[in-house]
Amino acid sequence: MSGGSVRLLLGGVRAGKSGRAVALAEAQSDAALFFVATAQAFDDEMQQRIANHQAERSARWRTIEAPVSIVPAIDEALSAPHLFARRVVVIDCLTLWVSNLLLARADDELRDAEPYVAREVAALVTCMQHHADVQWVVVSNEVGLGIVPHTLLGRAYRDALGRANQLVAAAAGTVELMVAGIVLPLKGPSERH
Structure with missing residues (x-):
């Protein structure tokens, strides 16, 4: 990874992203x-998932x-003094962030969900571009390959996340699709680990 880069990791659940x-x-x-953790622990199972992800990270990490309010939180963290000249920000994940954005809206606002999430x-x-010296790794699920959801919320979510993934992919220098732990490069250079 080079300085000031954006890498988007897409894939299904448990793909290794x-x-x-x-x-x-x-x-x-x-x-x-x-x-940048976007998950919320509303039940015991989600608390365990969050704990498992935390256990995967070393003590070097600042969480x-x-x-919901991702940009102000990132700006505040990156403006604080730190000991290292280089910084890496992992956003995990757009999938839950978009879900949280939509769940914070009223049912009658769901028809405008895609433009709202796009903004x-x-x-x-813009935040990633402003902090151009930072290396960014953004995780998101690809949910557009399945059936059309039968509820308005499901369709709004699928469409909004699809648009979110497109916008981040356009800004990214590297986009990779993860399938069963295997990296499939979609855009830009790829490092295989």
Whole structure:
């Protein structure tokens, strides 16, 4: 990974995206590591999932919990003094962030979900461009390959996440699809680990 880069890791559930994101960041031995966590622990099972992800990360990480207000949280963390000249930010994941954004809206606002999420993601892309010296690894699920959801919320979510993935992919220098732990390069150079 080079300085000031954006890498998007796409794939299905349990495809290896989060593990790859952490490994790519931890390979940067001379960098401060930031993990932007978007998950919320609403039940015991989700608490366990979060705990498992936390256990995968070394003590080098600073966790930024930002289930909805991601840009201000990142800006604040990156403006604080740190000991390293280089910084790596892992955002894990767009999937839950978009879900959180939609769940914070009223049912009658779901018809405008895609443009709303697109504006939020555009603000994130602007944040990444503003912090151009940072190495970014963004994790997201690819949910557009399945059946059409039968509910308005399901369709709004699928469409909004698809748009979010497109916007981040356009800003990324590297986009990879993870399938069964295997990296499939889609855009830009790829490092196989």
